[in-house]
Amino acid sequence: MRSLFSLPALRKTFLSPADKALWLLALPMIFSNITVPLLGLVDTAVIGHLDSPDYLGGVAVGAMVTSFLFMLLLFLRMSTTGMTAQALGARNNLLLARAFVQPFLLALIAGTLIFLFRQPLISAALHIVGGSQAVLQQAQIFISIRWYSAPASLANLVILGWLLGAQYVRAPVIMLIVGNLLNVILDLWLVVGLGWNVKGAAVATACSEYATLALGLWLVSIVMRRHGISIELLKDAWRGNLRQLIALNRDIMLRSLLVQLCFSSLTIIGARLGTEIVAVNAVLMNLLTFTAFALDGFAYAVEAHSGEAFGAKDESKLLHVWHAACRQAGLVALGFAVVYALAGEQIVNLLTSIADLRTLADRYLGWQIILPLVGVWCYLLDGMFIGATRGKEMRNSMAVAAAGYALTLLALPTLGNHALWLAVAVFLSLRGVALGWIWRRHWQKGTWI
Numbered sequence: 001m002r003s004l005f006s007l008p009a010l011r012k013t014f015l016s017p018a019d020k021a022l023w024l025l026a027l028p029m030i031f032s033n034i035t036v037p038l039l040g041l042v043d044t045a046v047i048g049h050l051d052s053p054d055y056l057g058g059v060a061v062g063a064m065v066t067s068f069l070f071m072l073l074l075f076l077r078m079s080t081t082g083m084t085a086q087a088l089g090a091r092n093n094l095l096l097a098r099a100f101v102q103p104f105l106l107a108l109i110a111g112t113l114i115f116l117f118r119q120p121l122i123s124a125a126l127h128i129v130g131g132s133q134a135v136l137q138q139a140q141i142f143i144s145i146r147w148y149s150a151p152a153s154l155a156n157l158v159i160l161g162w163l164l165g166a167q168y169v170r171a172p173v174i175m176l177i178v179g180n181l182l183n184v185i186l187d188l189w190l191v192v193g194l195g196w197n198v199k200g201a202a203v204a205t206a207c208s209e210y211a212t213l214a215l216g217l218w219l220v221s222i223v224m225r226r227h228g229i230s231i232e233l234l235k236d237a238w239r240g241n242l243r244q245l246i247a248l249n250r251d252i253m254l255r256s257l258l259v260q261l262c263f264s265s266l267t268i269i270g271a272r273l274g275t276e277i278v279a280v281n282a283v284l285m286n287l288l289t290f291t292a293f294a295l296d297g298f299a300y301a302v303e304a305h306s307g308e309a310f311g312a313k314d315e316s317k318l319l320h321v322w323h324a325a326c327r328q329a330g331l332v333a334l335g336f337a338v339v340y341a342l343a344g345e346q347i348v349n350l351l352t353s354i355a356d357l358r359t360l361a362d363r364y365l366g367w368q369i370i371l372p373l374v375g376v377w378c379y380l381l382d383g384m385f386i387g388a389t390r391g392k393e394m395r396n397s398m399a400v401a402a403a404g405y406a407l408t409l410l411a412l413p414t415l416g417n418h419a420l421w422l423a424v425a426v427f428l429s430l431r432g433v434a435l436g437w438i439w440r441r442h443w444q445k446g447t448w449i
């Protein structure tokens with residue numbers, strides 16, 4: 001019995017070669033990923049210390065509308081990672097080049113269309129959201145400036161996806177950290193230093209997106225030279241397999257649409273419950289987002305390794321990665337739950353100095369302890385399915401989770417804002433259960449690869 005809990009036994013169980021390989025890719029992505037919600041935390045902290053909750057509510061609504069639209073196009077990153085990882089496993093440079101060029105062109109086209117039609121899109125979005133006129137006015141200011149960076153934002157999704165699929169960890173880490181640090185610096189200067197308020201937060205984000213794009217293209221060129229991808233190969237890479245790419249992106253887009261509908265409803269319903277509710281949910285959503293981005297570091301590692309194993313037809317490697325991901329990500333999720341249980345109140349106090357919001361947030365902190373534990377599994381399974389480019393099954397499982405989310409909202413008249421957070425917990429749980437069931441069936445039948 002003593003040997004089961006000895007240090008060598010624990011090392012063998014929790015630090016196998018697969019665990020070490022996972023951490024080698026996941027750890028840099030965790031540190032770089034958490035800079036993304038840290039940026040949101042800075043926005044919230046800076047705006048949250050202004051003299052009115054209308055500013056915080058406006059940024060929350062504006063960020064939600066922007067996230068809804070841009071994350072609807074998250075398929076650009078997800079499909080790129082899967083196709084790139086598979087091309088890497090198959091050692092095919094033409095497929096590796098095509099995995100970048102085709103989605104990159106799609107991103108530029110989509111971003112340009114968003115920029116050109118931003119005014120009618122913004123008007124329609126804010127009409128749907130509704131709520132306080134003062135909050136909507138601040139949201140209008142934020143979005144009108146933020147969407148100038150739409151082409152860069154979407155192109156950056158493709159660049160991140162391609163670099164991740166190519167398993168060149170240093171490059172996406174550099175991109176995310178440099179871009180987000182620039183955003184933080186500009187945020188503090190423009191909002192606090194120059195007093196631009198919501199306008200300053202939007203300008204800071206837009207400028208950092210274009211700086212990140214320039215840096216990302218330079219990093220992509222370095223990786224391509226290392227793989228021997230020439231300019232001539234890139235010129236021909238846009239041809240071929242467009243139908244497969246469009247079908248995959250269609251399914252992942254529908255999946256992303258369901259995700260965004262569910263999470264945007266938190267802000268929409270919260271706005272109708274009152275300015276303080278939408279503001280406090282914005283503060284707490286930063287905790288959930290922080291957790292999700294950290295755990296996504298493991299999901300990204302799973303995407304890259306599972307895609308490579310899929311391209312190389314190596315089932316054994318795939319299973320080793322999956323078991324390692326369950327062990328390591330499960331421990332990290334437990335760590336987040338403990339931190340929020342012990343220090344959640346102090347974290348909220350750092351994000352806002354408004355006494356009423358601090359008091360209100362205490363009522364809902366318990367959900368932040370539960371969500372990492374129920375959500376970690378859907379993040380990891382997403383990584384498995386993305387790596388295998390199984391868009392249709394991701395779409396179907398998301399439909400099941402969204403239906404559960406919608407049914408849970410029927411408790412809104414009884415539970416109030418607690419119903420919103422319960423719905424999130426149900427949503428994350430059903431995503432994991434549905435994907436896990438599909439995954440298990442494939443392995444029982446031998447049909448995954």
